Amino acid sequence: MPNSSSISEFLLLPLADTRQLQLLHFWLLLGIYLAALLGNGLISTAVACDRRLHTPMYFFLLNLAFLDLGCISTTLLKAMANALWDTRAISYAGCAAQLFFFVFFLAADFSLLTIMSYDRYVAICKPLHYGTLMDSRACATMAAAAWGAGLLNSLLHTASTFSLSLCQGNVVNQFFCEIPQIIKLSCSVFYLRELVLLIFSASLAFGCFVFVVVSYVQIFMAVLRMPSEQGRHKAFSTCLPHLAVVSLFVITAFFAYLKPPSISSPLLDLTVALVYTVVPPTLNPLIYSMRNREIKHALRKVLQYSVFVLQ
Numbered sequence: 001m002p003n004s005s006s007i008s009e010f011l012l013l014p015l016a017d018t019r020q021l022q023l024l025h026f027w028l029l030l031g032i033y034l035a036a037l038l039g040n041g042l043i044s045t046a047v048a049c050d051r052r053l054h055t056p057m058y059f060f061l062l063n064l065a066f067l068d069l070g071c072i073s074t075t076l077l078k079a080m081a082n083a084l085w086d087t088r089a090i091s092y093a094g095c096a097a098q099l100f101f102f103v104f105f106l107a108a109d110f111s112l113l114t115i116m117s118y119d120r121y122v123a124i125c126k127p128l129h130y131g132t133l134m135d136s137r138a139c140a141t142m143a144a145a146a147w148g149a150g151l152l153n154s155l156l157h158t159a160s161t162f163s164l165s166l167c168q169g170n171v172v173n174q175f176f177c178e179i180p181q182i183i184k185l186s187c188s189v190f191y192l193r194e195l196v197l198l199i200f201s202a203s204l205a206f207g208c209f210v211f212v213v214v215s216y217v218q219i220f221m222a223v224l225r226m227p228s229e230q231g232r233h234k235a236f237s238t239c240l241p242h243l244a245v246v247s248l249f250v251i252t253a254f255f256a257y258l259k260p261p262s263i264s265s266p267l268l269d270l271t272v273a274l275v276y277t278v279v280p281p282t283l284n285p286l287i288y289s290m291r292n293r294e295i296k297h298a299l300r301k302v303l304q305y306s307v308f309v310l311q
Contacts, residue, residue, distance in 0.1 A: 010095045011088040011171045013266060015079065019086060026083040032282055033076045039285025040065040042299055050298035056134040057123070060116045061288055063143050067112060067150075068281035071105035074098055075176040075277050082175075095177040100158040102176065102277075106253070107201075108150025109280075113246055114208040115142045120239070121215040125222045153201060160194045173266050174273055180257055181269075198257055209250045216243050241287045245280055252276035 015025040047053045047062040078098065082088060090098065122133050161179055167187035174181045183194055216239055223239075226232050253276045256269070 007092055007166055007170050009089045009091050009170065010177065012079075012082060012090055012177075013173050013175050013270060014088055015083055015175060015270075022083045022086060026080050029076050029080050029083070032278060033072060033080070036072050036278075036282045036285070037069065040069045040281070043285055043288075043295065046295050046298035050294075050301065053294060053298055056119055056139045057116075058294075059139055060112060060119060060143065063146070064109065064112050064116070064284060064288070067105050067109040068284055070101065071109055072278060072281040074102045074105060079175045090177065095172075095182075096158060096162050099161065099177045099179065099182070100154050103157050103179070104150045104154035106150070107153035108146050110205060110208060110249070111146035111149045112143070113249075114212055115146055117212040117215040117242075117246075121219055124219050156197060157194070157201070160197055164194065174269060176273070176277075178256070178273065184261075202254060202258055205250065205254075209246070212243070212246055241283075245283055245287060249276055249280045 014022070016022045043065045044062055047058045047065075075098070078090060078094075082090075119134060122130050126133070157179060161182050164183070164186040166182075166185045168185040170185070172178070172181045173184070179194070179198065219239055220236075223232050223236060252272050256272045256276060
C-alpha cells in the first residue's frame, strides 16, 4: 500500500464521466468564475477609485472582494483546467498549496463577514459612537485580524493534514483537495489530531455565526423602530440576503467537514462543496453592492472616465 512519502500526485474527482459533459461543466464553471471575477473586480475598482467610498463599510467590502476572488480561484481554476484537458491529476505539492490557500481564504472570509456584521450593528444601533468605534485604526486592526486568523488556521490545518501517513491510495473524492477527503486516505492514528483541530475551528466558527445572528437580531429590532417605511425596506433588503448567504455558507461548510462518514457519498460531497465554495463568492457582489446606489454611481464615473481616456 502506498504511503505519503511515495505519493507524487493525487487524483481528484471528475465532474463528469463523458468528454461532452466535461466540456459542458468547463463552460458552466467558466461562466460562474467570470461572473464572480466581474462582480468582485467592479467592487474593488469602485471602492479604490472613489474617495467617497473610503469608509469602514466599503473598506471591509474591498477586503471581502479580494478574499472571495482568492477562494473561488483556488478551487475552480484547477477544476476547469482538469475538465478542459481531461485529467484528474494534481501534484502532491499542488494539493498542499491548494488546501493551504483554500483554508486561508475561507477562514479569513468568514472572519471578515463577522466583522462586517459588527460594523452594521454599530452603524444602525449605535450611530453616535460609530466614528469612535470604527475609526481607521480600528478598521485596519480588525481587517488584519481577519487575514491573520485565516493564515493561522491555514498553517495549522495544512501542517496537520499533510503530516499524516497516507496509505489508502491517492484518490481524493472531491474536485479539490479538501481536508476530510485527505483524512480518509490516512492510516495513522494521528488523524484524530486533525479531527480535534477541525472541531476546535468549527467551534470558533459557530461562535462567530452566533455573533452574526445576534448582531442582525439587534439590527432588525432597531430597523422595526424606524419611522420611514423606505428605510426599513432598504435595511431588510440588504440584511436578510446577507444573513441568508452567511447561513448557507456556515451550514454547508459544517456539513462538509463534520458530517458522519456513514452519510457520505461522492455526489452529496460534490454538491455541498460546490455550494459553500462557489455560491457565496458569486452572490456576495450582488448582495453587498450591485444594488447599492453609491457603488453604482462610482462605477458610472469609472466607466465614463475609461470611455473618455479611450477617445
